[in-house]
Amino acid sequence: MDKTERMTASNCLYRGRILNLRVDEVALPSGVQAKREIVEHRDASAVLAVDAYGLLLFVSQYRYAAGKELLEIPAGLVEDGENPADTAVRELQEECGYKPGKLEKIASFYCSPGFSTEKLHVYFASELVKSKLPEDEDELIETLRLSPAEAEEKITNGEIADAKTIAAIYWYRRQQFDNGI
Amino acid sequence: MDKTERMTASNCLYRGRILNLRVDEVALPSGVQAKREIVEHRDASAVLAVDAYGLLLFVSQYRYAAGKELLEIPAGLVEDGENPADTAVRELQEECGYKPGKLEKIASFYCSPGFSTEKLHVYFASELVKSKLPEDEDELIETLRLSPAEAEEKITNGEIADAKTIAAIYWYRRQQFDNGI
Numbered sequence: 001m002d003k004t005e006r007m008t009a010s011n012c013l014y015r016g017r018i019l020n021l022r023v024d025e026v027a028l029p030s031g032v033q034a035k036r037e038i039v040e041h042r043d044a045s046a047v048l049a050v051d052a053y054g055l056l057l058f059v060s061q062y063r064y065a066a067g068k069e070l071l072e073i074p075a076g077l078v079e080d081g082e083n084p085a086d087t088a089v090r091e092l093q094e095e096c097g098y099k100p101g102k103l104e105k106i107a108s109f110y111c112s113p114g115f116s117t118e119k120l121h122v123y124f125a126s127e128l129v130k131s132k133l134p135e136d137e138d139e140l141i142e143t144l145r146l147s148p149a150e151a152e153e154k155i156t157n158g159e160i161a162d163a164k165t166i167a168a169i170y171w172y173r174r175q176q177f178d179n180g181i
Numbered sequence: 182m183d184k185t186e187r188m189t190a191s192n193c194l195y196r197g198r199i200l201n202l203r204v205d206e207v208a209l210p211s212g213v214q215a216k217r218e219i220v221e222h223r224d225a226s227a228v229l230a231v232d233a234y235g236l237l238l239f240v241s242q243y244r245y246a247a248g249k250e251l252l253e254i255p256a257g258l259v260e261d262g263e264n265p266a267d268t269a270v271r272e273l274q275e276e277c278g279y280k281p282g283k284l285e286k287i288a289s290f291y292c293s294p295g296f297s298t299e300k301l302h303v304y305f306a307s308e309l310v311k312s313k314l315p316e317d318e319d320e321l322i323e324t325l326r327l328s329p330a331e332a333e334e335k336i337t338n339g340e341i342a343d344a345k346t347i348a349a350i351y352w353y354r355r356q357q358f359d360n361g362i
Contacts, residue, residue, distance in 0.1 A: 001321065001323055003241075003242060003243035003250060003321040003323075004243055005243050005245045013194070013195055013202075014194055014195065014202060016204070016218045017216065017218060018218055018295070018296060019218050019220070019296055021194075021195060021202050021220075023197070024245070026245060028321070029321065035198065036245045036246075037197045037198060037199055037200050038245065038246050039200070039202075039220055039246075039296075039297075041293070041296065044295075060184075061184060062184035062185055062186055063291070063294040063295070064186045064205070064207060064217045064219065065217075065219050065220075065291070065293075065294055065295065065296055065297055065298050066291050066294045066298070066300075069184060070291065070294055072294070107336050107337075107342075107347055108339065108342060109341075109342045109343055109344045109346075109347050110244070110246070110247050110251065110342055110343055110344065111292045111293045111344045112222070112246075112292045112293050112297060112299060112344075113244040113246055113247045113251055113253070113343055114199070114225075114244070114246065115199060115200055115220075115222065115246055116220075116246055116293060116297070117246050117247070118293060119247075119342075120344070140182065140184040140209070140210065142182055142184075155288050156288075158289065160290075161288075161289060161290045161291055161300075162290055162291055162294055163290045163291065163292045163293075163301070163344040163345065163348060164344065165290075166288055166290050166348045166352075167344060167347045167348040167351060170348060170351035170352045170354075170355050171347075171351045173351075173355040174351050174354040174355045174358065177355065177358030177359065178358065
């Protein structure tokens with residue numbers, strides 16, 4: 001079944017710092033016209049890091065869109081010309097002060113495919129060594145470590161409420177069980 | 182550490198069908214002013230459903246923001262006055278033609294907390310019985326079933342590339358291992 005929607009008109013309404021807004025007219029395969037509201041957003045990388053004690057690294061920061069602090073794995077926007085894996089390593093250095101000896105891809109995914117072009121690349125970092133890069137100026141971040149079981153408990157009680165972080169934690173728990181831990 | 186960002190000015194730039202765009206001026210705890218580009222988006226519900234054979238239900242639909250078809254768990258916007266659990270049940274009936282005998286909450290999370298207010302509520306549905314509701318007119322959807330192992334393989338090879346779907350699959354795999362399956 002062909003489901004492709006073809007653009008017949010595109011109207012950029014806003015060009016901003018981290019996102020653009022576009023409203024497109026599209027033709028459905030049936031010929032019917034529809035409107036699509038699209039947020040253009042740069043891709044991002046995130047990294048689930050485990051330390052020598054088996055603890056997972058998290059950052060707590062105020063998220064204005066959520067109106068509160070969220071507990072998340074380190075993440076940030078992929079810069080022009082940057083490889084997403086390098087973004088993951090850079091963000092871990094900036095936000096937590098570690099560089100991974102080993103980096104493994106977990107998955108890439110769209111965060112909100114109903115309206116946003118943002119694709120997120122998630123990595124798993126281990127064999128950490130201390131290596132600090134300066135943080136972005138307007139980022140106020142606290143770091144903390146949780147055991148995998150504590151992290152999972154915080155998903156259940158709502159303290160962890162971020163899509164990429166939840167996907168990464170359950171990925172890790174699933175690997176642990178596979179490895180008989 | 183107080184990280185709260187306080188709004189000092191708010192400017193709505195667009196009011197649309199599924200989203201609004203707002204650019205706010207905020208004061209950081211240090212007193213420094215910053216700009217926040219915020220997409221206001223209605224909350225949504227999604228549902229991971231397992232049938233009597235242990236297969237998981239997916240829908241394939243064209244996602245214009247991604248420029249391709251994506252394989253996702255059934256999902257949709259929470260309507261005015263609707264309970265998110267009822268949204269999950271309604272979407273499963275509309276998109277797959279089943280009603281769950283049992284519905285369990287997996288998690289609630291922000292999809293893109295860097296700019297979007299959208300919160301997604303994810304449920305697990307089992308003990309399915311046939312019960313079809315008509316689909317939205319402009320939704321072209323194909324349904325399919327995958328074993329949990331097939332679903333996981335499609336994350337690894339990139340065929341499943343949607344945040345909520347990946348979080349739900351790894352949640353399910355982790356439960357399976359916990360239950361010794």
